[in-house]
Each structure stands twice: as structure tokens, then as C-alpha cells.
Amino acid sequence: MREQLQELFKYRELLYTIAYRDIRVRYKQSVMGFLWALLMPILIVLSGIVVRYGYAIAAHEPLKAADIASVAVKSLPWAFLVSSIRFSSLSLISNKELVTKIYFPKEIFPIASMLASFFDLVVASGALIVFLLLLHLTWSPYLAWAPVLLLTLVLLVTGIGMIVAAASLYLRDVKFIVEVGLTFGIFFTPVFYEVGMFGDKKKWLLLNPISPILDGFSACIARHQSPDLGWFAYSLSCAILFLVGGYIFFKHLEPGFAESI
Amino acid sequence: MSDTAIIMEHVYKKFRKGEIYNSLRDLVPALTGKMFRQQELNESDKREFWALQDLSFEVKAGECFGVIGHNGAGKSTALKILSRIMKPTKGRMTVNGRLSALIEVSAGFHQDLTGRENIFLNGTILGMTKREIQSKLDQIIAFSGIEDFIDTPVKRYSSGMFARLGFSVAAHVDPDVLIVDEVLSVGDSAFQQKCIERMREVLRGGAAVLFVSHNLKVVAEFCDRCLLLEKGRTVKLGKPQEVISAYLQKPSKRQAADVNSGPISISSVRVRDTAGECMRFQPGQKAWIDVELIATARCSKVSITLYMLDEKFTHVFDTSTERLGHETADLEPGDVYSCTFELQLNLAEGTFYPAVVLYRYDIQTVYDRWEPAATIYVSSVGGVRGIAHCFPQICRQEIRRASEVLPVRS
Secondary structure, X not given: OHHHHHHHHHOHHHHHHHHXXXXXXXXXXXXXXXXXXXXXHHHHHHHXXXXXXXXXXXXXXXXXXXXXXXXXXXXXXXHHHHHHHHHHHHHOHHHHHHHHHOOOOOOHHHXXXXXXXXXXXXXXXXXXXXXXXXXXXXXXXXXXXXXXXXXXXXXXXXXXXXXXXXXXXXXXXXXXXXXXXXXXXXXXXXXXXXXXXXXXXXXXXXOOOHHHHHHHHHHHHHOOOOOOHHXXXXXXXXXXXXXXXXXXXXXXXXXXXXXXX | OOOEEEEEEEEEEEEEXXXXXXXXXXXXXXXXXXXXXXXXXXXXXXXXXXXXXXXXXXXXXXXXXXXXXXXXXXXXXXXXXXOOOOOOOEEEEXXXXXXXXXXXXXXXXXXXXXXXXXXXXXXXXXXXOHHHHHHHHHHHHHHHOOHHHOOOEHHHOOHHHHHHHHHHHHHOOOOOEEEEEOHHHXXXXXXXXXXXXXXXXXXXXXOEEEEEOOOHHHHHHHOOEEEEEEOOEEEEEEOHHHHHHHHHOOOOOOOHHHOOOXXXXXXXXXXXXXXXXXXXXXXXXXXXXXXXXXXXXXXXXXEEEEEXXXXXOOEEEEEEOOOOOOOOEEEOOOOEEEEEEEEEOOEOOEEEEEEEEEEEOXXXXXXXXXXOOOOEEEOOOOOOOOOEOOOOOOOOOOOOOHHHOOOOOO
16 A cells, blocks of 8 residues: 555646646636636525525524524535535546556546545635625634644545545446435535534434534634534544545555446 | 566456446346356356466567557557556566557547647656656647647647647657557558657667557568467567568468457458469459458448558558449348459569458448458569559660760851
């Protein structure tokens, strides 16, 4: 495995080039350009506001700015996760020519897909900061948690990305399963709602390793609190497990890619 | 660096024929079914076949090594193993130094990026660093000859420009081992010339070249050593001339592996003169070539192309049923289509190889190719050299002596 990682490091320029290509192509083809990076998060934030407004009416309470901020703060990482896993799952199939013709470590494709989606996240974060300032949200020292949470999410998403990329090369229907999973995943993940709403039952919700990360974002940015350390440790271990397991899984299947695609 | 560039040691490669479960929907029932029916596992073993068996060779630095063989002999599999795209089932393969392949030179191109962006993309894919590409950028652009369009997205390029750009990038990688596969059969003659030039340069630079081609002429001209593969096994390894003649030895008996699995295949090609099957002809003599083909599936608008190669495998002559004004054939499964070409062999002394291609012109599809399908010898009494016999005769001869021409000055 050490040799494989050294090889990946050797090919890092190719990784950047492919990621750059993915970004270039995405922004070049669309009329909207950079707005494209904002469209998905804006749609998620808007639907989140609608849902929260519904909760507020049902609870006979006014809709608070902090609630909107919480939804917005969690929507962006969720949009990143969805686009990253989606592009990763297609990354090997759509680069068939390169997979069958030229040798290089193929994990470059799912990782590059993740990097390209991360670029979208950076663009959207700029807009988010403006939005949060408009909501008069102040900053707190807990903001330092955000990069840590983001890194955990990146590790988790990269791991899942490698698994779905390799699996969808061998099994053609995996990409549809991934798509369905990503569509309905939002109901099992606290994006629109808060885990706190579930009272004692919230631990079942937090078993989804993405949940503590998203809740952590909401805590450190919108609620000015520290994320729940125990659950964060759980997510981090899941992320590392997925990353290492995903990498081993991917490398195990890689020799057969060219003949199976 | 060691002087051995490539070492192949007892390399085997196994493929599985037949059904492969490529979706969960098929895989899950198949797996549960397998648990109850153990005997099916044994049947699946029979569907395996060896694409390569016990392949061993070494290529030294500065050497040009040729690989020839009929379709399905395992050449492409050998290349894929060499370029590390596929892993051998058994055996070991070592390549010393940077390997570069002139195979699909524009494989890494992205349609929406400009020529310049694609140079960087393809260059890194082929193993160059950014700095290396930057330093060679002007050279690459100049070599491709499309300076004016370098900032245009490549989707607007003509196919020729596309290939030229791809080739210029690939040609500027400095490899220790260069693999060339069939690039000489695509592109125009100028492009082929560039490929050959590039191979020469690489060889002069002390790198090893592994060359796979059906173009026996180039193989004979270039390679120091040559390998003949047949059904994944090494048949002959040695001097190109000897290996090529082994390849051509029994051209009229078709290898089972060579018969393609397409909808139609050529079943026999026979050459005869007025008396019957024949191999020796005189210049200007008439020859009849019978071609027979069998359809295994429905196939329409099939035409038969007949062409002739000389000893150096230069294309000498080429015709087809369609070009001769005959209707193309629509075939049903089981149909046998036979056709006889009459030729007047205006050929000079030498050995010639008739070859046959089944082709559908409108969708540009080759159904089957048999090259060479037969061998004919043309013997001549002399007086003529070259490929064609134009039946020269002297009709007039005159010498005007300078001494007999009178000066005009008075």
C-alpha cells in the first residue's frame, strides 16, 4: 500500500490536471458559469426554508434567523457531498478511453471529481458568507471547528467516492442506486431539521456518520457551540474507515478495470 | 540504467468468455442460484481461454522489436500487459524506465477544451510534468502545424488536426521504451512518415521500440528482431525476414483464431488459371480468384474488396464488387455468397499476395479481412523491373550524331 500511495503522489500533477479539466469543462459548457455552483445550494436552502417555515407554523412559533442560518450552513456541505459522490460514481465510466488505454493510478478519477465538487463548495461558501452577514450572524471562536469538520467530510466523501466509482464500473446499476440514495438521503440526514428535534431518539439519527458532521457545522457556525465531541469522534473514525477501506477496495479491483469496463 | 528495457517472463493471460454479470440485478439471482447448483461452477471453467501462454522475451535498449500475428493472436493483450493496463494472470513483466505509447494518441483529449489546454492535459496523462510541457510547448505547437487554432476548442477541429495534435504531444514525450501499435495504418502518408521518423529518432536516442503492426514492410525494414504470435503462443522469435516468412507460410489455411466472430466471414479464397488452381503465372496472364463467404447473421449491402500486396507489402492494386458496378449483397443467416474476380496480371516478376476484405461502404464497416489470403508467383523472362509489367517494346531508335549537324553560321 505504501508503494501505491507513493505512486499516487508521483502522479499528483495529473490529479490536479484532471480536476482542473473537470472544473473547466463544467463551467465552460454552461451558460450560467459560476452561478451553476450556486444553483444547487440555493435550491436546497430555499426548500429548507420552506420546510422550516412549515415547522414554525405547526409549532406556533416565529421562524428565527438562526434556524435559517442553520439550514443554510448545512445545505452547502450536503450539496458538496451529493455532487461529489455523483460525479465520482460516473468518473471511471465516463473516462473509458483513458481507463482502457493509458496506465496511471485510477483513483485519480474519483479524487479529481471530489476536488472539482470541492471547488464548487468554495465558490458557494463565498455566497454563504454574504448571506450569513445579511442575517446579522456574528462569529465566535467555535468557527475554528469548521475546517476540521470539512476535512472529516472530505475524507468520508473521498472514501465513498472510490467505492461507488469502482462498483459502478463492474455493476452497471450501481449508479442508479447511488442516485436514489442521494435523492432520499436528505430525509435521513439532518439538513432541513435539527437532530435535537428528535429528543431521546436522536442517537439513531446520529448513527448516520454524516449527521454529526452537519450538526457540527450548525453548532459551530449558527449556534455558537462546540460540536458534540463524542459523535464527532464517531464520524471521524467512520470517515477514516471509509477512506482506508475504500482505497483498499478500489486498489483491489483496479487491475481488472480495463477488461471489465 | 540497465541495458535491458523490457523483460517478459512466462507471461500468461486468461480471459473469460460468455456471460459476465455486470449488474446487481443479474448478479444477485446468479449468486443465490449458484449456491444450489455446484456443478455450474465447473462449466464456467470451460469458458475461460488463454489469450497469452508462456510469453517470454527481452528487448534491449536501442533495439526495435516487432510483434506480428493474425487477428486474435494476442498482440493487443501483450501490449496492454506491457503498458500495465492489464495484469498478467501468471508470470512477470518488467519495464525499465519511462514507457510511452503511440497507440491512441488522442485518447486523453477533451472536446470542450482548447488545443493548448489539451496539450497540458494529454501531456500529463502521458507522464510529462507541467514544467516539461511548458518548455516544449512551442515545439509541440509548431510540430502540429495548427498554430492558428491552438486556442480553439478541439471539438471544432477536423479529424486530421485532432490526430496531428495528439501525435505531436505523444511524440514529445522522451521515453525509454516506446510502444507503437498500428498507428501506421491510420492517417495519411505524411502522418505515417512522421511516425516512422519519430521511431528512428527514438531508436537513435538509445531507447527501445516495441512495434506491433500488420504492415510487414515496415516490420521488415525496421525491426532488429521479431516475434510471431499465434493463438497466444510464441511461434517464432528471430530475424524479421525469417519470422515474416513463417507468418506467410500457410496463408491459404485460415487459423481458427483468425476467423472473426462478425456476421459474415470469408470461408475460402482460391486462385486459378484456365487449367485450375495455380500459383505460378506469367506477366499479362489471366487469373481468376474465387472468393466465398458465409453469413452467420443478417447482413446487408456487403461488397467484397480484393487487393494485392507485393513482397514489401506495398499496396499494388485494389478493386471491389461495388466499384466494378455490381450490386451489393444482402445476406440472410446461412447464405453462402461466392464471387469470382478475373484479373489480368500486368505484374512484373515477384511474389504477390491477394487479400480480401468484406466491407459495407455506407457505414464504413469492415466485417472480415483476410490478409494475405493467397500467394502467387509471377515469373518473367527479364527486361523489366519494378512492380508493374507494362509490356515495353522498342518501336523506334535513332541517334543523331553531333558531328553530322552543320553549323548555321556562315
